[in-house]
Amino acid sequence: MSSTPEKARFCTDRILFRDQQRLQRTVDVDGRLQAITLLHKLWITGSTLHVRFLGGTPAQRQVAREQAGWWTEHANIHFVFDDAPDAQIRIAFDPTDGAWSYVGTDNVTIPPDEPTMNLGFLDGGTAAHEFGHALGLAHEHQNPDGGIRWNEPVVIKDLMGPPNNWSPETIRHNVLKKYTADQVKGTKFDPKSIMLYFFPARWTLDGVGTEANEVLSEVDKAYIGSTDAYPRTIKPPELQATELLVDAANRTPASIGAAGEEDLYKFTVATAGTYVANTRGPTDLVMDLFGPEDPTRLVASDDDSGVGLNARIATALDPGTYYLRVRHFDEKTGTGTYTMKVRSA
Structure with missing residues (x-):
């Protein structure tokens, strides 16, 4: 999540293979502007999620703690950074492995000795973006209502090079493919969402790119605390x-x-x-x-x-x-x- 097209760095949301093959249902939202979550990936509202660091400097860990709090300030969900052996969220800081996270409750299917999130870089709101995935949020640019028309050859060429060095298959999964309406809650595209990648104008056929969104949008804040995600009105x-x-x-x-x-x-x-x-x-x-x-x-x-x-x-x-x-x-x-x-x- 960088502001320079030549050095744009992106995260991956790690979707389990079975979910790439399975269609799910959706909830319409009556025309309201929304972020999007993957169905059946949300935690129980009011839950406390334990977080364990697998390395990282004190400064890196502090950024992760602070940006996780951007979400919990608005939602009925809690993170405890206690390095518990059975923590649901386990964060590595491998600079050679980019930034990525498993989505929502998929985290608990990962072997306990493996990370569920990697913060290989911490540009802007990268940690908040990854914690959004951990809470069940999907990439906004893959919103089925987004209407983005990609210049695919240019996108693939740029992302196959450094600093991402992705394969064409990874690029299609993380950027070019949209979720179907059957896979997500929320249907309206939010151009200010922290879950939206920055990408340059040359990546689209209409020459319109996006800004680098480094903080939660007003829609992000409203959605994460809504009845479609983690409403505060529900008890633990x-x-x-x-x-x-x-x-x-x-x-x-x-x-x-x-x-x-x-x-x-x-x-x-x-x-x-x-x-x-x-x-x-x-x-x-x-x-x-x-x-x-x-x-x-x-x-x-x-x-x-x-x-x-x-x-x-x-x-x-x-x-x-x-x-x-x-x-x-x-x-x-x-x-x-x-x-x-x-x-x-």
Whole structure:
């Protein structure tokens, strides 16, 4: 994220291969100007994410802390820089590896001895940009509503050279390709977003480039605290979750009453063993399991392993408190009833 075209440096958002192959649903935003998030990558609202530094000077670490705070000032999400061994966010400062981050909850699928973010340079708002990815935000220039018409040969030629030295495949993934409307929340292009790359006018067919956005835009600030991301009006996970009793005699009735709504549950495992959580009913649901004790530690996810379009997770669990998040597959318009149960196998 530099102000000079000849030395423009860019980050990569590391998307898991399975998500490059899978279409997801979108939420329309009624014509409002928006940033964009990748669907099903957001953390539970109110979560605390632990951060561990893998190297870096005191000055580099301080920049990372400060710019992470740009987001949490406006959102119901928290970073703790405690170098915890099981930290969800692990930051390296390798100058030969550029700047990149995994997106949202994908971070917890990465082996614990590997970084989930690299800050190989810290120009302007680079650290804030990468923390935006860690929170689930996507590149703004790949917004399907952006309308950017790339001069592809020029873009590829420039980015294949230093300081990026990218392959054509990497350039297409990180710059030229747009997300489909089925992959993101938020549809309106924000030219001031910190998630937008700087690029020179010669990279576009209409000769219009972008500025180097070094701070959060007003849209960034509003969006990260909106109901599409991390609204402050929602309580911490341990307070908002509905308690489920393991092996309860009756199933718990529930519903997705409004498009985009998410239901959160918690249950306690007293004895190590295999446990099954499932939904039943006519509604197409997605379910995520987090824990133990940590509502950001993703254990498993499922879409249609249950009866019909219902979700079912069966996995071995140690004693502790676990959280289940249930949402409709169609976050744009989907609503419906279902029942919920957790049992020992």
